[in-house]
Amino acid sequence: MFVSESGSPYEALFRAALSIPLSHYLVGLSLILAVFLYNFFEMHFLEDFLTGFRGQPVILTFNPASQLYHDVVSQCRIFHRRYLSTPWLCSPHLQTIFVQFFGNPPVVNYRRQIFQTSDGGTIALDWVKSDEVKKPPSQLNDEFIQDDKNPILIIIPGLTSDSHSSYIKHLAHKMDKHGWNVLVINHRGLGGVSITSDCFFNAGWTEDVREVIEYLNCQYSSASLFAVGTSIGANILVKYLAEDGINTPVAGATALCSPWDLMLWERYMNRRYAQRIYGKALANRLKKYAHLHEATLLHLINWEEFKKQQIKILHAVSTSPKYKGHSFRELIDRSTRILSNYETVDTYYRQCCNSGFIKGVMVPLLCISSLDDPLCAMEAIPWDECRLNDNVILATTKHGGHVAFFQGLTARSVWWTIAVEEFFLALQSSFLSQRKNKVKIKHFRSSTEIFNGFNTYIKA
Known part of the structure; x- marks a missing residue:
C-alpha cells in the first residue's frame, strides 16, 4: 500500500497510477476499443466461433397448404442447410459496406437497349452478353431473342443502383451460365441515361416495370419471364405483382431485402x-x-x-x-x-408500403430478408401476410446484411444468388410456372413506337 507523507489517499492513488507501466494502459484501452467496435458493428464472430462455425438455419415462413413449398422450395437444398457468413465479414455493416465498395463481382458484359415509355421517359435495358453460352446471330437486331425459348430473368435494382452494381453482376453471371437471357432494368435517370419526361421513379412507381414486362411478353412470347427485385426494386416488384394479380405474365419472382414498411423504415x-x-x-x-x-x-x-x-x-x-x-x-x-x-x-x-400488397400476389414469390439488415427493420417483415398467401415463401437468415450474404473464406460466393438460382430452376420445371397460356397479351405498341434506338456496346 502506498501512503503519502501528507496522508492524502488521493495522492496515494495518483502515485500508484503512475507506477503502472504505460503499456498496460494501452492494452486496457485497446480492449475497451475492441469491445466498443465489436458491439458498434454488431459483430458475431464469437457466436460463430462458439458454435463451431456451423452457421444458422434458414427460417422458412409459408402456408402449410402451400403447393409452392411442397413442389418447389422443398426441392431446394440451400433452404434446408445453414448459412454461415464469411468469417472476416462477421457483421451486417461489414457485409453491407463490402458489397457496396468491393463485392468481388464477376466480369459481366452488357448489350444496351434504349426503351422509351409511353410518357416519353427513357430507360436503359442492359442485356447480359454471354461469353460462355452461344446465342443465335439474330441478336443484332431489335428482335434479337424473339425465337429464343430460353427464360428471361428481369432484374430490378435498388435505389441509385444499376447494372454496374456488384450484387447485380453476381446474379446476372450465375443465371447467364444456365443459358437464361438476363435483363437489368436501370431506373430512370440511372445507367448513364438522361431523364426525358417529367416523371421520376420512386419506391411505388410500377409503370416502368409494367411496360417493360408487357413489351417482353409481347415481343418474346416463347420465353418464360422471371423477375428479381432488390431493396427498393423489391418494393416496386411486389407492388407491381399485387396490382396486376393473375394478369401478370411473370412466372415467378424473388424479392430481396425489401424495406416492406417505409414508415417503419x-x-x-x-x-x-x-x-x-x-x-x-x-x-x-x-x-x-x-x-x-x-x-x-x-x-x-x-x-x-x-x-x-x-x-x-x-x-x-x-x-x-x-x-x-x-x-x-x-x-x-x-x-x-x-x-x-x-x-x-x-x-x-403508406401508398408505397408493399407489406399490404403481399396478399394480392398471385404468382410464386420468394422473399429473402436478413434479420440483421442495417437498412431494413426486422419488425417490418410481414410474417403473417406471407403465411396467409400460399403463393409466397419467406426465407429469413439471422445474418447477411443488406443485399450481401457473402459466404466462404474468399467472399466470392453469395448465398442469396444460389438461393434464387435453385428456386427459379426448380420453379421452371414445375407446372406452377406455366403461365403463358393463362395470361392474355395486352394491347402493346409496335416496336417502332417503343424503341428510341438500339446501341450495342460492352461494359465490364
Whole structure:
C-alpha cells in the first residue's frame, strides 16, 4: 500500500497510477476499443466461433397448404442447410459496406437497349452478353431473342443502383451460365441515361416495370419471364405483382431485402447512430442524382406557382455543398414527394408500403430478408401476410446484411444468388410456372413506337 507523507489517499492513488507501466494502459484501452467496435458493428464472430462455425438455419415462413413449398422450395437444398457468413465479414455493416465498395463481382458484359415509355421517359435495358453460352446471330437486331425459348430473368435494382452494381453482376453471371437471357432494368435517370419526361421513379412507381414486362411478353412470347427485385426494386416488384394479380405474365419472382414498411423504415433509419450514417449516405446519393439531372429539374419549374419554391429548394440541395439537410425525410419531402405528386411524406410511405400488397400476389414469390439488415427493420417483415398467401415463401437468415450474404473464406460466393438460382430452376420445371397460356397479351405498341434506338456496346 502506498501512503503519502501528507496522508492524502488521493495522492496515494495518483502515485500508484503512475507506477503502472504505460503499456498496460494501452492494452486496457485497446480492449475497451475492441469491445466498443465489436458491439458498434454488431459483430458475431464469437457466436460463430462458439458454435463451431456451423452457421444458422434458414427460417422458412409459408402456408402449410402451400403447393409452392411442397413442389418447389422443398426441392431446394440451400433452404434446408445453414448459412454461415464469411468469417472476416462477421457483421451486417461489414457485409453491407463490402458489397457496396468491393463485392468481388464477376466480369459481366452488357448489350444496351434504349426503351422509351409511353410518357416519353427513357430507360436503359442492359442485356447480359454471354461469353460462355452461344446465342443465335439474330441478336443484332431489335428482335434479337424473339425465337429464343430460353427464360428471361428481369432484374430490378435498388435505389441509385444499376447494372454496374456488384450484387447485380453476381446474379446476372450465375443465371447467364444456365443459358437464361438476363435483363437489368436501370431506373430512370440511372445507367448513364438522361431523364426525358417529367416523371421520376420512386419506391411505388410500377409503370416502368409494367411496360417493360408487357413489351417482353409481347415481343418474346416463347420465353418464360422471371423477375428479381432488390431493396427498393423489391418494393416496386411486389407492388407491381399485387396490382396486376393473375394478369401478370411473370412466372415467378424473388424479392430481396425489401424495406416492406417505409414508415417503419424511416424510423429505423433514425434509431441508432449507424443507421443515421446510412441515411446520410442515401441522402447524398439522392442529391447527386438531383445534381446529375439539374437541367431537367429546372425545366420543370413551370409547374404550379405554389410548387416553384420547393423546386428551388431541391435545386439548392443538389448544388450547394454547404447544405446539410436535417434528415432523409426532409430530402424526401423536398424532392420525391413533390416530383411524384404526393400530399405528404406519410402519404407517399403508406401508398408505397408493399407489406399490404403481399396478399394480392398471385404468382410464386420468394422473399429473402436478413434479420440483421442495417437498412431494413426486422419488425417490418410481414410474417403473417406471407403465411396467409400460399403463393409466397419467406426465407429469413439471422445474418447477411443488406443485399450481401457473402459466404466462404474468399467472399466470392453469395448465398442469396444460389438461393434464387435453385428456386427459379426448380420453379421452371414445375407446372406452377406455366403461365403463358393463362395470361392474355395486352394491347402493346409496335416496336417502332417503343424503341428510341438500339446501341450495342460492352461494359465490364
